[in-house]
Amino acid sequence: MVKLIHTLADHSDDVNCCAFSFSLLATCSLDKTIRLYSLSDFTELPHSPLKFHTYAVHCCCFSPSGHILASCSTDGTTVLWNTENGQTLAVMEQPSGSPVRVCQFSPDSTCLASGAADGTVVLWNAQSYKLYRCGSVKDGSLVACAFSPNGSFFVTGSSCGDLTVWDDKMRCLHSEKAHDFGITCCNFSSQPVSGGEQGLQFFRLASCGQDCQVKIWVVSFTHIFGFELKYKSMLSGHCAPVLACAFSHDGQMLVSGSVDKSVIVYDTNTENILHTLTQHTRYVTACAFAPHTLLLATGSMDKTVNIWQFDLETLCQARSSEGHLKQFTEDWSEEDVSTWLCAQGLKDLVGIFKKNNIDGKELLNLTKESLADDLKIVLTCWTHWGLICSGPSDVLLLSSTQMSTTESLGLRSKVLRKIEELRTRVKFLSSEIPDEFICPITRELMKDPVIASDGYSYEKEAMENWIRTKKRTSPMTNLVLPSVVLTPNRTLKMAINRWLETHQK
Missing domain, CATH: 2.130.10.10 (YVTN repeat-like/Quinoprotein amine dehydrogenase)
Known part of the structure; x- marks a missing residue:
């Protein structure tokens, strides 16, 4: 890194x-x-x-x-x-x-x-x-x-x-x-x-x-x-x-x-x-x-x-895993979009997206047409096929063209699929999540809530990372934690699961 x-x-x-x-x-x-x-x-x-x-x-x-x-x-x-x-x-x-x-x-x-x-x-x-x-x-x-x-x-x-x-x-x-x-x-x-x-x-x-x-x-x-x-x-x-x-x-x-x-x-x-x-x-x-x-x-x-x-790619992955990206995609900056692309294995597109000033709002509005016409990500060659099939060398060229087109279409499909996942996430997050379900560290819905010695509940992995980096203070009060023991909050987890069942239908 x-x-x-x-x-x-x-x-x-x-x-x-x-x-x-x-x-x-x-x-x-x-x-x-x-x-x-x-x-x-x-x-x-x-x-x-x-x-x-x-x-x-x-x-x-x-x-x-x-x-x-x-x-x-x-x-x-x-x-x-x-x-x-x-x-x-x-x-x-x-x-x-x-x-x-x-x-x-x-x-x-x-x-x-x-x-x-x-x-x-x-x-x-x-x-x-x-x-x-x-x-x-x-x-x-x-x-x-x-x-x-x-x-x-x-x-x-x-x-x-x-x-x-x-x-x-x-x-x-x-x-x-x-x-x-x-x-x-x-x-x-x-x-x-x-x-x-x-x-x-x-x-x-x-x-x-x-x-x-x-x-x-x-x-x-x-x-x-x-x-x-x-x-x-x-x-x-x-x-x-x-x-x-x-x-x-x-x-x-x-x-x-x-x-x-x-x-x-x-x-x-x-x-x-x-x-x-x-x-x-x-x-x-x-x-x-x-x-x-x-x-x-x-x-x-x-x-x-x-x-x-x-190293940009490793850094982007680390940031993403640490909850670096803002909860709401619409608020993402161009840098946040670059971080997201790296985390999705699309590092090669960072330059194109930055050149076109793609922020969170622009990202959610991208279509296959805008990817091809505005960002020039997809370079299709199908219109040339009838012109290059007259001999063995042309058949070889056709095979090469098909491969290039297939790769481009695959890249476009991957980008569109990832964007659709974001749109689904945005739709889900637009429902008002109760404050008590949100981790104070990641600002995201908790999956495995635990209670710390300061009396507050946090996402388990986030709080473990907090303590692991020598932060013996409470993320909420900034006071020294009496203990680093984390207790599973099963009651809160059940409440979150019930809320998810209701809002994911």
């Missing part, structure tokens, strides 16, 4: 940060340098390493286009680089001269935020390289920063443990204690959680800290409804401070790196652990996913950067 495909060992000191563009990987280090690698073969670019900073480089990030790289350092500067030739475009000095710990571009590339050890945060105009706005937090150093996907606000994290939210005018919208002993990193998922009412978008934010925790927050902001930050859940797995976290480009995975030397990959929907990677020999200080591809980079105090690759 995930394998180590390359190790970079060019830095002479701790690696502090990793960042991807569509074609490059950047790494920075205590050795005062930034290094650039091509994603095609992970060779270092001719103009790498980039040298300007006189002290440790703490953070680096690409502009959305990938043409500009920003880096910041203990020397109190944030530097912009041309990624094509390595030339310095601008050197921006923090007004206070304080060491700069973090820098991030806004999604539209108009601004660059830099946070410093004295708690100051600066918004720079990324075109003119001039200071636009400046602010500061009350206590602690600024060590983390992330822009919302729509660019309307950004979040900073401090060494005192506060998450602070700023709008694009540098007005403080919200501040709250998020982690005891200090925040180390925060990151937004690029995919909104849902559309919400009146077009309100909800974004998922991850934060991690010295308290050994990874926390998930749901964030929303509009000029009409204002700003709201809600704590959602805590991901367990690390036994030491967590130094870095990052979402995958599709928002379906979250990765974290820790002082315990491990890297943990979570499914963000089920919050189950997909993988624990233990190849680094010292603290894991950095992690980053590539945009639009399943590559992961992890950096460490062991002076190396590991590159990991995920």
Whole structure:
């Protein structure tokens, strides 16, 4: 499902940060340098390493286009680089001269935020390289920063443990204690959680800290409804401070790196652990996913950067088996449809469906005509038969054509059969299922309900998986479970079976 495909060992000191563009990987280090690698073969670019900073480089990030790289350092500067030739475009000095710990571009590339050890945060105009706005937090150093996907606000994290939210005018919208002993990193998922009412978008934010925790927050902001930050859940797995976290480009995975030397990959929907990677020999200080591809980079105090690759088909099957797909097919995103195709053994169709923007609603409306005419999945050759039967060689060609047509028809039939199964499922689920029949973890009708020590009922397999991934807390209350013993809920199972008998007729 995930394998180590390359190790970079060019830095002479701790690696502090990793960042991807569509074609490059950047790494920075205590050795005062930034290094650039091509994603095609992970060779270092001719103009790498980039040298300007006189002290440790703490953070680096690409502009959305990938043409500009920003880096910041203990020397109190944030530097912009041309990624094509390595030339310095601008050197921006923090007004206070304080060491700069973090820098991030806004999604539209108009601004660059830099946070410093004295708690100051600066918004720079990324075109003119001039200071636009400046602010500061009350206590602690600024060590983390992330822009919302729509660019309307950004979040900073401090060494005192506060998450602070700023709008694009540098007005403080919200501040709250998020982690005891200090925040180390925060990151937004690029995919909104849902559309919400009146077009309100909800974004998922991850934060991690010295308290050994990874926390998930749901964030929303509009000029009409204002700003709201809600704590959602805590991901367990690390036994030491967590130094870095990052979402995958599709928002379906979250990765974290820790002082315990491990890297943990979570499914963000089920919050189950997909993988624990233990190849680094010292603290894991950095992690980053590539945009639009399943590559992961992890950096460490062991002076190396590991590159990991995920297998799409195996990942899709794992997600599907863990209940990743939403209960209602009409709500599926294009990524959900891709996951479903992989789980059904139709991986080869993922590209075609994505090209045609097939989401859940479009999937349920597909017919054999639209599969053939719009998606070009079926290439029939029956009309040519009368033209190719005049000799032995033509008979051979006919046999080949028949085979190709048969395979195409078989593929079409399989897709239509699977879609019909989904339609049947949708029709069944459209009946109002009593809430007590729904598993709180999978959000699906329970088949084998059990009672946990928190007094709630869950699907047996889902709760066993929950406990197996070291989650000794209740999925409903987040409190520690007094016991991990699961007791069959036979009364509930009988009630579910009676309901099924009534509604499946």
